[in-house]
Amino acid sequence: MTAILSALGVGHSFGPLTVLDGIDLEAAPGEIVALVGPSGCGKSTFLELVAGLDAPDSGTITVAGRQDSRGRLEECAWMPQKDCLLPWYSALDNAALALRNQGLSRRASRAEADRLFRRLGLAGFERSLPNELSGGMRQRVAFLRTLLSGKQILLLDEPFAALDALTRGQLQEWLLPLLGAEGRTVLLVTHDIEEALYMADRVAVISPRPGRIVEWVPGSRTGAADRRQVVTSPGFNRRREELLGMLRLDPTPPDGPATAATP
DSSP: OOOSEEEEEEEEEETTEEEEEEEEEEEOTTOEEEEEOOTTSSHHHHHHHHTTSSOOSEEEEEETTBOSHHHHHHHEEEEOSSOOOOTTSOHHHHHTHHHHHTTOOHHHHHHHHHHHHGGGTOTTOTTOOGGGSOHHHHHHHHHHHHHTTOOSEEEEESTTTTSOHHHHHHHHHHHHHHHHHHTOEEEEEOSOHHHHHHHOSEEEEEOSSSBOEEEEEEOOOOSOSOHHHHHTSHHHHHHHHHHHHHHHTOOOOOSSOOOOOOO
């Protein structure tokens, strides 16, 4: 596997509190890797380090050949749990904001964003303000803004956590084909086991703090259009129970490094 993202021996602390200890992870171009683990195990901290928002205390992180914080920041787009839409901007202008920040004109930015509005089920809401949109629509606008940044690496931190189960499932079903068509590499942090398995090629199981990757589980990412068909299959249910069992067991790190699962 030729990695576009590589983390080797990454450790990080906040004062006396060790949050991450020896994280090893690689992701190939176009791959989706999900991170699951208990609250406080350092998943979001790891995304911030990858994004260049902070530097690890130990180890190295390389994104598209760049190890410095500024370089990583230039190669990554980070989507937090909150949509962070500007309340005075229309849905279309919020989506186009990443392009405006790159120096494109308002007209050109709007035209590029408008091209993807229909694909995300947002046609007809281009002029709507954020407070006129449903939660699912707001998240789609936020995702589109992240996608239009043009960055090779997308860092999604619990992007659907605030949504109801039905809306979350619909967004997952809409986004997978789009991610496949765009060929972006994605790190997805989620507490939803079903979401992790459905969206990802591989799932990294992280131990309680200090966070370490203690196991890899193959994901179920496919080109199937019907999400229900995937999540109700016997193979998917076996993997879900396996992953739930790992998290219930409060796993401790193995003697040697975890072995990456084959997608």
